[in-house]
Amino acid sequence: MAQDRVEAVERALSVMEAFDTQHESLSLAELAEATTLYKSTLLRLLGSLERYDYVQRDGRGRYRLGATPARLARRHVPSRQLASLVMPVLERLCHDTGETAALLSCEEGQMECRLSTLPDTDLRHTLRPGYRWQWRDGDPSLALPGGTMTCQAVPDTAFWLSLSGPKGRLPAREARRALQEAATRLSQRALQDYPS
Known part of the structure; x- marks a missing residue:
């Protein structure tokens, strides 16, 4: 050997x-x-x-x-299946709001971006799969200098959705409404079958 x-x-x-x-x-x-x-x-x-x-x-x-380890991980069959379910929802969320839309998961006190869609604008929050940050309890939003992130738990799963971008561009009420609608769509797609 x-x-x-x-x-x-x-x-x-x-x-x-x-x-x-x-x-x-x-x-x-x-x-x-x-x-x-x-x-x-x-x-x-x-x-x-x-x-x-x-x-x-x-x-x-x-x-x-x-970025390479996260890119290769997405080629793993369960990750590809997860992406096929989630990406259409993220793309619609990004298109409708003009902000970065992402699927997040939490493991051992760290949030991780699993999937994301970036708006076609120069002024945006660039959140890429694989990015991690510490999280304890409550709101898992990342602190962004000059920007804002709004998060929404996906019911009956270990996943969260987020919208992020420059502060003041997307009103918080609209962000929360859009995230709630997207989270409902994802929970109806049997997202609970995928581990975080």
């Missing part, structure tokens, strides 16, 4: 596994501690992972998951 191992691939996979944490991003030192790899080795691996958007480096030099 040892001949089936590719050391560099296993090291890269150990880096990816390190991101299975509640932290939004990790420093090079934190990654070195989690993987037991030398920082010089980590930098080479992270460079390759960054080129393929498996990880992204922010302005502070911290690393977080890139």
